[in-house]
Amino acid sequence: MYSRLFPLGSPEPIYYESLWVRAPEGGILLSDIKLGAFVAKDRVLGAVVDPITNVRTPIRAPVNGRLIGMAVNQVVMPGFAAYHLGTGNTGGGARRNR
Numbered sequence: 001m002y003s004r005l006f007p008l009g010s011p012e013p014i015y016y017e018s019l020w021v022r023a024p025e026g027g028i029l030l031s032d033i034k035l036g037a038f039v040a041k042d043r044v045l046g047a048v049v050d051p052i053t054n055v056r057t058p059i060r061a062p063v064n065g066r067l068i069g070m071a072v073n074q075v076v077m078p079g080f081a082a083y084h085l086g087t088g089n090t091g092g093g094a095r096r097n098r
Contacts, residue, residue, distance in 0.1 A: 015068060017088025020081040023048050025057045029076045033083075037067050045083050048076060063087055 023029060031046035039045065039061040047056045059082060069084030076082065 013066075013086075015066070015086030015088055018065075018068065018084060018086045019063070021045060021059060021062065021083040021085060023059065023076045023078060023080040023082050025050065026076060026078045027051060027057070028073070029071060029080070029082055030073055031070060031082075033067060033070075035067055035070055038065075039067060039085065040064055045070075059083070061085060 025048050027048040027050045029046060029048055033039065033043075033045050041061055041064050043061045044058045045061055045067070047058045049056050061083075063085065065085035065087040067083060068086040071080070071082050
């Protein structure tokens, strides 16, 4: 018998809606946030730096949510999917009430 209901830790929330935040410019992607962090609207997630001019273009969160996926720091083209934000959460774990 298991001593607790979730032997591998607490269940993670399920997000039924999500969106991808894309790089506005081409350059080198540098992230300022960790995977799993909760973000507020307009928070800076990272930046794209142009290696020739050193112009830094910030990437901001368009909505409140949780960072459920992200690209590693790398060279990116305009429109590259850099961050994945989960937005629609039921507030529970693995079970959904019907």
